[in-house]
Amino acid sequence: MTEQESPFENPTLDKKLHSSKAIGGATFLGGPLAAGYLIQENFNALDKPTEGRNSLIIGIIATIVLFGGIFMIPESIIDKMPKQLIPLIYTGIIWGIVEWMQGDALKSHKEHGNAFFSGWRAAGVGFVALLILAAGIFGYAYMEGSNPAYDIYDEKIAEFSKNETESLTFFNHIETKDDLLLLNELNHKVLPKWDENIKIMQDLITLEGLPSDVMEQSKNLLEYSQLRFEAFQLIKKIIKEDTEKYDSQLNMLNLKIDNLLNKLNES
Structure with a gap:
């Protein structure tokens, strides 16, 4: 913090945030669940725990709705779709949501030269979310197979x-x-x-x-x-x-x- 700056001018000086780019990468890998967790961490750092908790809950619900909807799409249609299409769509949507909810704070954080978490950390969160999703999908497949x-x-x-x-x-x-x-x-x-x-x-x-x-x-x-x-x-x-x-x-x-x-x- 420079001599001219006050904590009110640079409220995130001693905090780390996840950039929208890092959140987007984790989302592509781990879906809305990863996005909800990372957005929650940003809100917690910005002293907005309620928004953070809501973001995680929405991320969980969005994951259930998304993959539940995918399972309902006939295989004949899924097979014709480019494999990256669905991840690109929900990643783009979540990137827009991050910019809408946290864009100003992230921009200010960057302009003040404050620290961001490593993209590798966000990727790790995305990988963990991917493992959770894989476990859920295999569980669902097992239950369906035993139907x-x-x-x-x-x-x-x-x-x-x-x-x-x-x-x-x-x-x-x-x-x-x-x-x-x-x-x-x-x-x-x-x-x-x-x-x-x-x-x-x-x-x-x-x-x-x-x-x-x-x-x-x-x-x-x-x-x-x-x-x-x-x-x-x-x-x-x-x-x-x-x-x-x-x-x-x-x-x-x-x-x-x-x-x-x-x-x-x-x-």
């Missing part, structure tokens, strides 16, 4: 796929079998299997404990099963009545089936 709903879902989907595969063999010999054999196959094999698949997907839609993207896929598979059942019923009528008057209706159903299959393949 009995997944075992039920896998068992039912395997049954669904078996029915689908066996029923679609009908098209392999539609030109070689006579009408009587084809109708017999439709009545006793094909239609019952798609009726069973409809019931399977109806049961899965009501199954508790499945994530939203799996539930959405189940709804699409239910619609797919209903379309298949309707199409095979129409094929049965075409064969039984020996007519072409249902061809346009069947083509429309097949188009809907193809569109839904494309949607399912993208998910």
Whole structure:
């Protein structure tokens, strides 16, 4: 402190703060949790403990909301996103918040030539926050992996796929079998299997404990099963009545089936 300066002119003379750059780096590494802790330390140094405590609480809540939201995003969307996009977004947001809440104090601290904490210290906080996040993510993954709903879902989907595969063999010999054999196959094999698949997907839609993207896929598979059942019923009528008057209706159903299959393949 110079002779002209007073403690009121340089209130952070004997204190260390974290720069906004250091907080940003720690945030990129350890998320909002690291940011909340470092912002709290700055507020404590500025004699604002209430704001500091609130910052840490907000950092914890933001971390839970952020990663909870990420888990809800379908994997197909996550896989298409650049890996650094989400960290860059929340780091930019937090950097702006730091500048808004503490920018003037940090600027004054720097202009007076006062000391800042090393960036390595902030990075260490970010690394510890990263370890905490990793432990939470692995814990969540373990709990999800032990969810009995997944075992039920896998068992039912395997049954669904078996029915689908066996029923679609009908098209392999539609030109070689006579009408009587084809109708017999439709009545006793094909239609019952798609009726069973409809019931399977109806049961899965009501199954508790499945994530939203799996539930959405189940709804699409239910619609797919209903379309298949309707199409095979129409094929049965075409064969039984020996007519072409249902061809346009069947083509429309097949188009809907193809569109839904494309949607399912993208998910």
